[in-house]
Structure formats: C-alpha cells, structure tokens
Amino acid sequence: MDRPSATERQPEDPGPADDVLGEAAPEGAASEGDASGDDASAGGSVIATRGLTKRYGGGQLAVDGLDLTVPAGSVFGFLGPNGSGKTTTIRMLMGLITPTSGTARVLGRPMPRASRAVLPQVGALIEGPALYGFLSGRDNLLRYDAADPTADPRTRRARVGAALDRVGLTAAAAKKARAYSLGMKQRLGLAAALLQPRKLLVLDEPTNGLDPQGMREIRSLVRELAGDGTTVFLSSHLLDEIEQVCTHAAVMAQGRLITQGAVADLAAGARGRLAVTTPDPGEAVRVLKEQGVTDVVVTEDRVTGEPPERDLAEVNAALVAAGVRVRGFTVERASLEDAFVALTGEGFDVAG
Amino acid sequence: MSQADVTAVPNPAVPNPAAPDPVVRPNPLWTLGLLRSELVTTLRRWRTLALLGVLAAVPILVGISVKIETSGDGPGGRDGGAGPAFISQVTNNGLFLVFTALAATLPFFLPMAVGVVAGDAIAGEANAGTLRYLLVAPAGRTRLLLAKYATTMAFCLLATLVVAGSALAVGALLFPLGDLTTISGTQISFTEGLGRALLIALVVAASLTGIAALGLFVSTLTNSGIAAMATTVGLLITVQILDQIPQLHALQPYFFSHYWLSFADLVRDPVYWHDLIRNLELQALYVAVFGSAAWARFTTKDIAA
Numbered sequence: 156m157d158r159p160s161a162t163e164r165q166p167e168d169p170g171p172a173d174d175v176l177g178e179a180a181p182e183g184a185a186s187e188g189d190a191s192g193d194d195a196s197a198g199g200s201v202i203a204t205r206g207l208t209k210r211y212g213g214g215q216l217a218v219d220g221l222d223l224t225v226p227a228g229s230v231f232g233f234l235g236p237n238g239s240g241k242t243t244t245i246r247m248l249m250g251l252i253t254p255t256s257g258t259a260r261v262l263g264r265p266m267p268r269a270s271r272a273v274l275p276q277v278g279a280l281i282e283g284p285a286l287y288g289f290l291s292g293r294d295n296l297l298r299y300d301a302a303d304p305t306a307d308p309r310t311r312r313a314r315v316g317a318a319l320d321r322v323g324l325t326a327a328a329a330k331k332a333r334a335y336s337l338g339m340k341q342r343l344g345l346a347a348a349l350l351q352p353r354k355l356l357v358l359d360e361p362t363n364g365l366d367p368q369g370m371r372e373i374r375s376l377v378r379e380l381a382g383d384g385t386t387v388f389l390s391s392h393l394l395d396e397i398e399q400v401c402t403h404a405a406v407m408a409q410g411r412l413i414t415q416g417a418v419a420d421l422a423a424g425a426r427g428r429l430a431v432t433t434p435d436p437g438e439a440v441r442v443l444k445e446q447g448v449t450d451v452v453v454t455e456d457r458v459t460g461e462p463p464e465r466d467l468a469e470v471n472a473a474l475v476a477a478g479v480r481v482r483g484f485t486v487e488r489a490s491l492e493d494a495f496v497a498l499t500g501e502g503f504d505v506a507g
Numbered sequence: 508m509s510q511a512d513v514t515a516v517p518n519p520a521v522p523n524p525a526a527p528d529p530v531v532r533p534n535p536l537w538t539l540g541l542l543r544s545e546l547v548t549t550l551r552r553w554r555t556l557a558l559l560g561v562l563a564a565v566p567i568l569v570g571i572s573v574k575i576e577t578s579g580d581g582p583g584g585r586d587g588g589a590g591p592a593f594i595s596q597v598t599n600n601g602l603f604l605v606f607t608a609l610a611a612t613l614p615f616f617l618p619m620a621v622g623v624v625a626g627d628a629i630a631g632e633a634n635a636g637t638l639r640y641l642l643v644a645p646a647g648r649t650r651l652l653l654a655k656y657a658t659t660m661a662f663c664l665l666a667t668l669v670v671a672g673s674a675l676a677v678g679a680l681l682f683p684l685g686d687l688t689t690i691s692g693t694q695i696s697f698t699e700g701l702g703r704a705l706l707i708a709l710v711v712a713a714s715l716t717g718i719a720a721l722g723l724f725v726s727t728l729t730n731s732g733i734a735a736m737a738t739t740v741g742l743l744i745t746v747q748i749l750d751q752i753p754q755l756h757a758l759q760p761y762f763f764s765h766y767w768l769s770f771a772d773l774v775r776d777p778v779y780w781h782d783l784i785r786n787l788e789l790q791a792l793y794v795a796v797f798g799s800a801a802w803a804r805f806t807t808k809d810i811a812a
Binding site: 281290347 | 533534537538540541543544548551552553635636637639640641642643644645646647650651807809810811
C-alpha cells in the first residue's frame, strides 16, 4: 500500500544522516538517489540485502525476500513484533546463519563469506547479552576481545577499561558477572560491542531490562556514537524509542519487510485521523459518512474517522450546513505507531 | 571464510567508504590470544577444578587402602588377586602406585573428565549464548574449533599428569622407593623407572585424544552442554561394555578404548611396542575422522542460540 512511496521518498530526505555522511561518503550519499543498481547501494549503504530469505528446517519461512538498505551514518530502527524475523535477519547479517537464498552485504562485502574482514568493524548486541557468570565483568570483556584476531593485545586492558567506563560499569568491573543485574549485563554486552572503534553497531533491543534512567543513557550513547559517524542498526519493538533516536526505520511483520525509509516520512505516510468535537455526534456521524469519511468512531462528544480524499474544508462546511454544532475540527498527526497499524492492519505487540 | 574470498570482493568502480580499512594489519601471533583465553577460561571453571580434584583423590584412596590392607603383613605379603594392574607391587615400590593409579582411572575417571570438558566445549558456549559473541568478535569457526580442541588435548595431558603426580607423591610418602622390577622380571634403576612413568603418562594422555575428538564432535551437534556431556560419557560406557562381549571381537580392535591398557607394555623390558603403536594409530584415526566431522558440522551450522 504505502510501500513504494516510502521508498521513493528516501532520497529526497537525506536528513540528519547527511551531516554525518558529509566527510565519510559524499559520493555515496549522492548515489543513494539511484537505488536501482546493487553497486550504488553498496557504495552508500552499510547494509544492503537483496531477496534475503531464510527457511528453517521445518519449512517455516522466517525471513521472506528481504530487500533492506541501511544508509551510511544513519541511526536505523528495525521494527517489528516478536517473531517477525528481526533476529533471524540480524543473525544472517552477522554470519551466524546462512541464508536459504538472496544476498547480504555488510560494509560493502558479502556475508557470511567476508566475516573475517567485516566483523572486526562491527559491534553487536544480539538477543540480549551472554556472559560467563564465573568470570568478572572485566574478564568477560578480555575474553571477547581475545577472540578477535585483529585486536591488539598490547592495548587490550586499556580498551576494556575505556569500554567499561563508557557504559558506567567501572565500579562493578571486578564483580562476577553472575551477580550482575539484568541492566548491568545489558551494559556489559554494550561494552563488548564498543571494545574497538566500529563502523557499524548492531544493537538488538539494547534497552531491554533497563530502567528509564538507563534507557535515557543508552539513547544518548547511541546519539553520541552516531555523531562520531558510526552507523547504528537498532532493533526494537518500542516505537517511541525508534521515534526518539532513529533517522531511518524499517518495519517487518511475518518475515516480510513492510516499509523502510526516513522516520519522518514513515509517520507522514500514515494518514492522520479526522477528529470532530460536537454536542451532536449522531447527526455528525451521518454527515461525515455522507462525505466519504470511513471507519467512523464515536466517543462521547468526539467523532473520529479516516478522512476522505476531498478537501476537508468542504467536509466542515457540510457539517455546518446540516446544522451540526462543531466545537473542534482537526486532523490528528499520525505517530509511527499509527503508521505501523495502518501498514499491518494489526496491533504492534501481536506476535506473527 | 577464507582470505581468498575477502580479496576478491571489493568493487573498484565504486568508491566504498563503508569498506574495511586496509590499514588493519593484525600480527599473526595475536591469533593465539584465543587459545590462551580458552585455556585460562577452562581452568577457571569450577567444574574443571572439581574434576581434577576427583582425579587427584583416586591415587590417595588407592594408596591408603593398599597401606591399610598390607600394614599387618610383611611387604608384598598378600596378593589381592583382583584389582588394578600392578597393585600387588605397590608395597614394594611406591613408583608402582603411578602405574596402578593410571590403570585404575583410565577405564573411566579420566575419559569421563575428558568427555565432560570436550562435550561442553561448543555446546556449553551455545547454551550460554556466549558462542554467538565469540563468533561475531569474530573468532572464526575453524580457529575457535582448533582452540577448543587444543584446550581439550591440554586438559587430557593435565588430567593425566594430575593423576600421575598425585600417585607419585602418595607413593613416595607411604611406600619405599627404589629400583624396580619390570613385568619381564628384569631390574631397572629408579631414574629409568621415573622416565618410564613419564612416558606412560604421555601415552595415557594420547589415549584420550580419540574420545576428546568424539566429544567435540558430539558438542557441535547440540545446543545443550549437559546433553553433549551425557552423550559422550554414555558412548564411553557403551564402548567399554561392548569391548567385553566376546561375540563382537571382530569389531573390538576399532573401539577407541580397546588398546588403552597397552601402556602396561612400557613396563616390560624390552618394551613390547605392538599394541602401543596400534593404540596411537587408532587414536589418530579417531582424531582425523571425528575432528573432520566436527569441523564439517561446525563451519556450516546455523548458530541460532
């Protein structure tokens, strides 16, 4: 329904991403407009998938023909209810799962073939943190850093210290990880993603288990990292989180990509609802229906509905001409949540 | 996965700002950091230390029970008949406790400990979720598997040395030491006996590499560390039982445990090498077959845990 328009709008709105792109990829940003060729998208995008599909052993289609493009320098929100295929997609991007068909390029190189060249520049938090409970927080990070053959052992302690500091865990660094709270584990997982300077951060539900203060800290950390030119790929089921920090977003449901584009465009893509406040709701409903308003809902003195294609001034005039006393006549701006509901026709928390 | 793929990829026509820095030139030695981390992490697990503790306790128990059994009689006075090899010799020479302890632990305790460590190697990390973070670090699947197998081999050696060291200490404390009589009846000096004991420990450790490879393969098949450990130890027991059934004697030379006790041939003079060589060949075969199977499985597996 709204899919083509959202995609077409993307080049018109380089938005905040363009500032960050400035030094990193001037040509890449320009070529983004011509989204037809694979080469162009590989130049300006950090993640590009073409027809990415994963069918699990049981024949269940987890991800179905995904064409995802994440522009360089963006904070990209990856939205979808639980079970919509987000995590399977992330695992394919990180080379943990082999796609059934289709291709995925990360930092311009094919995954999973180029894992060894790509992954040292990618920090990832996938499906929550996983830690060695019998090791201290610091020793956990030392181990993950040792697993990266491109990580310099001479700077290991200093980099681990800096990562702990960045997520505010320095004081608890010597504690065994099994004694950590969920929020602390989440922070330690983030620290592991920040052990080296990264070009891409893949954060799967990074604010899970955090208190509101912790969530704010993570959001400001994400903005800070994006300010340094790191592309952040953030999956979440919290729409307001995406609206607060993301420049771009994609929405998945039941393994399919429903839409992707700049966040402002996605929200605008969903049409606002007409809301009429009146002491004569019964009469208002009749007139509005005559004027082509659909999905009319009455709550006390408020009548709302999907506005028709025609000029809304005429609708108002018709109400007045029919003797309906109008106290308020507005179109309520759509949120990303409305956009999602409009796109999927269902509530956001319904599992696919 | 290979270096060759990486160089083939870049598209020269398009400037690619997102491409990895060619400047990154990691030192080849850094790759050993994972092995070191693996060794340290394995030894810091409470479970590993408990296994080594049990293994160290076996010679102590054997030594004390032999001492109590024989304290009333003169040296070598009573022959127990049954019991692990060499046990009747222990009272004459404490060094024999090393052979006795290895003969007592090799059928079950040692391979069980190795099976637990090997079975847990991949499956335990998958179960804890740490496997996905090691792989996106990126540890590299082949490199991680090699580090895991090298660590398991190191554990085989360490576990054997713990048994031998504990037995030597207990033997020296409770019994006299000195020149020893080989199975063939000849005398060899204590120093040479000590050398033979070390050689036996190495052969015993090598005898465990087969089940280590088998355990590692089982470990790549499941995401449950407990299931992998149980399967490996279960296979160990099954093979030990099948090795006792006379009707299966055509198959028995291919059981990984069949030549295990051939290490006793090192206490002959001259050493009888036939079964020892067969044992090492058999272990090498198991390592090749199950090592390849583990590699084939692990490098193509979807990591969904």
